[in-house]
Amino acid sequence: MIFLLIVLGKYESIKRVIMNQNELFNKLLHLFAGGLGATAGQFLTCPLDVVQTRLLSTKLNFSNPTNLTAIVGNSSVSLIARPIFGFGYFQILFSYMKHMVHTEGVRSLFKGLSPSLLGIVPAKSIYFFCYANAKSYLYQSKSYTNQHTVNTISAVLAGSVTGTFTNPIWYIKTMLQLDKTKNPSIYQVVYRGYQNHGIKCFFRGLSASYVGVLETVIYFLVYEDLKQLVSADNRDQFGALNVMIAAVLSKSAATTIMYPHEVVRVRLREDVYDLNGRLKYRNFIQTLFRVAKEEGRSGLYGGFGTSLLRQLPNTAVTFLTYEAIVYIFGK
DSSP states (O other), X not given: OHHHHHHHHHHHHHHHHHHHHHHXXXXXXXXXXXXXXXXXXXXXXXXHHHHHHXXXXXXXXXXXXXXXXXXXXXXXXXXXXXXTTSHHHHHHHHHHHHHHHHHHOGGGXXXXXXXXXXXXXXXXXXXXXXXXXHHHHHHHHTSOOOHHHHHHHHHHHHHHHHHHHHHHHHHHHHHHHHOOXXXXXXXXHHHHHHHHHGGXXXXXXXXHHHHHHHHHHHHHHHHHHHHHXXXXXXXXXXXXXXXXXXXXXXXXXXXXXXXXXXXXXXXXXXXXXXXXXXXXXXXXXXXXXXXXXHHHHHHHTTTHHHHHHHHHHXXXXXXXXXXXXXXXXXX
């Protein structure tokens, strides 16, 4: 009898340990799945990421005929008047990529990949970890019962934490991609930035990243609803096509609405000065209005077509990998 009680006691202790381990495993699963999904997406779309960064900056602007002709040689300026998704836009886009390879080498298409991977893996890992566990906590605490409220709070929390911790990495990546010398090093970028602006340079563009949290909120609200809608008749099975449809549509909506913040973020990281010798872009609001005034809609949506061309497959691969890993190992 005493032996039986001891065994039962041990069983309950072992059971509690296993349950605690399962709970920890489920939390860390989102960390691992997010990082692996982000890595796959970043490798696939890095060349377009480089071109998009330059389109967001003052270094390159497809709406500037003089600049464009100098870059791609004899390309027809009339192509610029075509719609942003027209064939002409993509012809110019790939002409510029060819120009980069010719003048800066093949490696120029992968500038910033190292800090991107150093940043995107922890960024997505932290993001998915914070988002999934915040949702779980809010539902369990019963503080909020409305699904949209829970998703919004979780997305804001995850986006703010991720943006703050990874901003220095994105600053380095942006400056590497804007550098047109062959094989610029991370050390050169860090040294130059610190020498010119001090430690605060690594947090330039952070205000725009906080505004960009709204894009993430929009994305996840639409994504969660679409995922439920397209999976309504197939909730117990993993539907790869459903995940990709939900991811692509929600990313398209969120990016279209909030895209100008990406332009502002890149401009805030640039060393561009006005006629008085002051930094031309100093804060989020001032930069937003200055770009709108000087460059109009084409400035606020510079590189938008390239962004969608890069982000849609990137998002699809990232979320497909993430959801697949969570589905397989979560069972």
